[in-house]
Structures are given as structure tokens and as C-alpha cells.
Amino acid sequence: MTEARQEVSLGMPQLPAPAYPAEVRARLEADAKEVIARYPDSRSALLPLLHLVQSEEGYVSRTGMAFCAELLGLTTAEVTAVATFYTMYRRRAGGDYQVGVCTNTLCAVMGGDAIFDRLKEHLGVGNDETTEDGKITLEHIECNAACDFAPVVMVNWEFFDNQTPESATHLVDELIAGRTVEPTRGAPLCSYKETARILAGFPDERPGAVEASGGAGPASLIGLRLAKGEEPHPRVVAPRGESPRGGRPHDPSPSEHLSSHDAPQQTSASDPDHPSGPTAEEGE
DSSP, X not given: OOOOOOOOOOOOOOOOOXXXXXXXXXXXHHHHHHHHTTOSSGGGGHHHHHHHHHHHHSSOOHHHHHHHHHHHTOOHHHHHHHHTTOTTSOSSOOOSEEEEEEOSHHHIIIIIHHHHHHHHHXXXXXXXXXXXXXXXXXXXXXXXXXXXXXXXXXXXXXXXXXXXXXHHHHHHHHHHHTOOOXXXXXXXXXXXXXXXXXXXTOOOOSTTHHXXXXXXXXXXXXXXXXXXXXXXXXXXXXXXXXXXXXGSOOOOOTTOOOOTTTSOOOOOOSSTTSOSSOSSOTTO
């Protein structure tokens, strides 16, 4: 009995990547030389150069990778290996705003999964997909190092803390409408391309942007304060059956940002049958 042979297509080899237009190439090359000059070994400049070419097209194209390889004396295979390893480099065109929902353990338990599901339904896109108007690319991402403000959504790598499905839906609606949206902390939002240029190491020249970056919030610093022997802020939520010391909870200053663990938010649970958050104090 003769077995049927399955045809295997090896595909056509790709043509060389097209070059940048002359004026674009001249501008990028001047910026790239400035970046390369910061490093004793030129190949160390690869990561910022990938951000630089991403700031031009909104993603790292084959043209961008060939450009980096040429300037750094690397092969395109070496550049491709790096560009495909790090998730902050896009491999195809995306939206003006990269909306990332943390679905790692703590954010997921605090409602991150519910937020991600709501946004997929609301925007009509799946993971790593872009809305038809080209405004938003949605993705689920791993830990944002902001567990004390869970669940966290990031837009072009700026923080939006203590989110709920409702607040996240309102956030993307505002972005689509072109309205000004202020992060919970950090610099004002800019476009994805502008963010990529800043990540390449060029200064953010918007007035007040650097000053707005600030530092860690009180929820992030509580462990450090305790280690130094400092008195922590009074609890915002008193233990069950007790009144807050002094008769009233801590009233944070405008510069402080509370964590959802200090003042529980209305956060939709990832599993409706098992709501997030403690139901009793330890020992009860």
C-alpha cells in the first residue's frame, strides 16, 4: 500500500530589507552615533538603538534591524535574536497606545483577569491585537513591579493603579476619544513612538515631564520605613472592631498615593465564585 506524500513548502526566501529614505537615514544615523558614543563597546548600544528605530516606525522592522546591524558591525541574525527576545520591541505595527493589563499572580487575584476580559470584549480585540482605528494595542503582561498597587494597567509604560473593569473601560474610551489622560503617577502620557525615543535615552523635553516622574509611593516604601525604625502611617482601615487611633483615619497629602491594600477598592474578582480579598482577619 502506497502512502500519500505530503507536500512540504519551504517558501520563498525574503528579499533584502528596503533601506530608509535618505533623509530618514541621515537623521537616524546622527541620533544613533550619539547613542553609540555613550558605550565603550559599540554592540552595547543595541538595546537603545532598537528603541530608536522603533520610535521611527512604531515597531522594529526588518529595515530597522538591518540599520542597527550595519552601524554596530553585527549580523542581522544577532540583532534579530535580541529584538525577538524582549517583549518591549514590537515586530509589527501597533496602536498609538500600548495598553498592558498585568495578569500575573497578585494582579490577577485582585481583578486583573476580569479587567483584561472586559477590555477584550469592549475593544473587540484579543491579546496583542490593535483596534481598527489604530489607537490601542491591547496585551496582557507579566509583573509590572507594582504589586502594592494591584491591579495595574500600563499605557505606554506609565502606571494606572488600583484599576477596575469599569475604570479601565473608561480609560481606553478616553484614549480613543483623544482626551487628556493623567497616569496615577509618573510623567504625562505621550505617544508610543515618543515613548520609544525616550527609552532610547533621549531627554523628555516636555515642560514638567521629568519633575512629574516622582518616586515610589508610600505603599512601596512602608517596608523601608519600618526597617529604618520610622513610624508608619496610621492604618487607613482600622482592624475589625476597633476605631482608628486618634479617632480618624490617616488623611493622605496630595503627593501620596494609597495602595488598594491600604484602602480596599471595588475590584472585580477574577473568579466570581471566590471573591478576592480577605473575608476575616487572621485568627478569627
